[in-house]
Amino acid sequence: MKTKLNLQLFVILLLLISPSELIFSQENEYTSTKGDSLIQAALDVIEATRYCALITADSTGEIHVRTMDPFAPENGMVIWFGTNKFSRKVAEIKNNPEVIMYYANPQGSGYVVISGKAQIIVDAEEISKRWKEEWTQFYPDREKSYILIKVVPKKMEVINYPLGIGNESQTWMVPSFNF
Numbered sequence: 001m002k003t004k005l006n007l008q009l010f011v012i013l014l015l016l017i018s019p020s021e022l023i024f025s026q027e028n029e030y031t032s033t034k035g036d037s038l039i040q041a042a043l044d045v046i047e048a049t050r051y052c053a054l055i056t057a058d059s060t061g062e063i064h065v066r067t068m069d070p071f072a073p074e075n076g077m078v079i080w081f082g083t084n085k086f087s088r089k090v091a092e093i094k095n096n097p098e099v100i101m102y103y104a105n106p107q108g109s110g111y112v113v114i115s116g117k118a119q120i121i122v123d124a125e126e127i128s129k130r131w132k133e134e135w136t137q138f139y140p141d142r143e144k145s146y147i148l149i150k151v152v153p154k155k156m157e158v159i160n161y162p163l164g165i166g167n168e169s170q171t172w173m174v175p176s177f178n179f
Helices: 002-016 019-027 035-047 088-095 124-129 133-138
Strands: 052-057 063-068 079-084 098-104 110-121 146-160 176-178
Touching (some): 035 110, 052 088, 079 088
Antiparallel strands (some): 079 146
């Protein structure tokens, strides 16, 4: 099952990468980057990207990808999302909290993949801190349906061509950072 899950995630990520990124991947040399500089490179891509993909697995191991409107990363690259507590992704996260987030720079100049552990947050104080007014139409009864997903990262991979952060030329290994 784990092999099936890994293969499905690999295929999904390949489909999400634009053709221009694949071409750049072949032309750029790997730049070994660690710690703060890799995090800053990731933040640059994330800030340029309004939406990201949240990838979850259901109880049968089937992969689901959703476009999400995340909040800006907080300390330690913790990412928060608002969602409807009745959505399938909430049940999937309760069953399997391992998720992947994928941010692709709209200009094709890089991407960030973050794998981590998601938590469903129903704390009223946390919920009151995280809200976007444009969501009002989606949550007419916000108090009854709006909750949060908090993702604590485990590993991050980053490509940021403007900063010279590309993959290794022969194996295409992407610079990564473990939290």
